[in-house]
Amino acid sequence: MDMAKATFMPELTLASAKKFEAEVNARLEGQGVGVQDEGIFFWTNGRAHWQVNFPKTGKYYFALMATGTPVEGVYPIVEIHLDGERVGMLHISSEKPNLFGHLFHAKAGKRRLTIAFINDAWRPPEDRNLWVDYFLLAPMEGEIAVDMLTLPPALVSMPIGEGRLILNAIRWDEAGRNGKKAQRFFATLLTALGAKFQRPAEVSVIEAELMSPQPNLQWFRRETDHIYMGTNGYVEAKVKIVKGGRYRIGVWAKGTAMKGVYPVLALEIDGKEIGRVECRSDEWSIHFVTAELPQGNYTFRLRFVNDAYDPIAGEDRNLWVDKIEFEPAQ
Known part of the structure; x- marks a missing residue:
């Protein structure tokens, strides 16, 4: 590539x-x-x-x-x-x-x-x-x-x-097997150029292993600190948006590719899609969506939408999710 x-x-x-x-x-x-x-x-x-x-x-x-x-x-x-x-x-x-x-x-x-x-x-x-x-x-x-x-x-x-x-x-944001190296590259680059960093805003976290899977979801596995999804489906959790506004939502995930295409996740609030990410790495890395979220109580879903399997090529597109982070967009 x-x-x-x-x-x-x-x-x-x-x-x-x-x-x-x-x-x-x-x-x-x-x-x-x-x-x-x-x-x-x-x-x-x-x-x-x-x-x-x-x-x-x-x-x-x-x-x-x-x-x-x-x-x-x-x-x-x-x-x-x-x-x-x-x-x-x-x-x-x-x-x-x-x-x-x-x-x-x-x-x-x-x-x-x-x-x-x-x-x-x-x-x-x-x-x-x-x-x-x-x-x-x-x-x-x-x-x-x-x-x-x-x-x-x-x-x-x-x-x-x-x-x-x-x-x-x-x-660097499509690093494949080199996710950690890509993150170090960007941080080292900015530091070497004299960039000054500020502490991030307060981040709210949903741990994926605490989310509820779609009923009768096959090829789903809950591990100690993450989940595995081997087929299309969703996991969901209740969220409370204390203050409405623009938020950056980061999904910590990894996946395996088929024909060069990695798992795609649709993010939904009360059934309405607010963005998509392609988890372009088979190492843990973060993938962002920015969206307007109104104040209130909602059901937040992560939906795996493009599962595929090619037995001849021996390729299987699967997904692992660690956590989801919400922070106010700067």
Whole structure:
């Protein structure tokens, strides 16, 4: 699965960019690298080199027009080198021609620009390949007050007033088997950037093992500190909303996936759905819904809605729930 949904780059002004056809004056390395369809095709790991003149010292925007095919959901990764030194990385996450960009610093003069396809794979019927049509180079004018915290830049930071704006496209909230690592990543990131934390508002908790299951619910099991649900159905509890308002509801749960889809929970108040969460982890993690809750006494339900079983693939979508937390939304 891809680790990031997107990358962040400054907008490229095409009028200032110089276009280089990939197959022109390219020196190719690799057993399965060749010119095809007016571009360069990489059937295997390999490299393409060009001699490029950089008119002045400074930052340059590099954009590669390319396509890639995935294996097990992972697309081609391309490293960018300048005179043998790695200056960036691109994730070619499209099977249709698209521009993928990166920003790097270059000294004036002729430099050896290289792209390297580094993660070739073949698992029939899937084959991870790369095709490159052309690349663009454009000098960046002025200062860019953006810190690229990862390569490719799926996580960036920029100053806003007296603070900083963090743009994050890393799928830390869809961590699969790495739920704890994802939580540590986010907390460590903010701490390292100097974020100050406040104590959370008072939280009210419903322990799942104290909730009542749907009558005659099969494949339900109550453990010491959690519940297990192996089929569609609901559990419920009486709740009292002392003060009406907007609440953030966190469900501590985990699940197993079938065909990449994890258990989906519908949250209901007196039979009315107020939101849904997909428990995208097989480790304990929290999943949030924000909703307006009026003052009063209600029946709160958690409903498992997408149970499935594929005996041929040996996949079974099941759900475990620890607790539900209610806190006023900030």
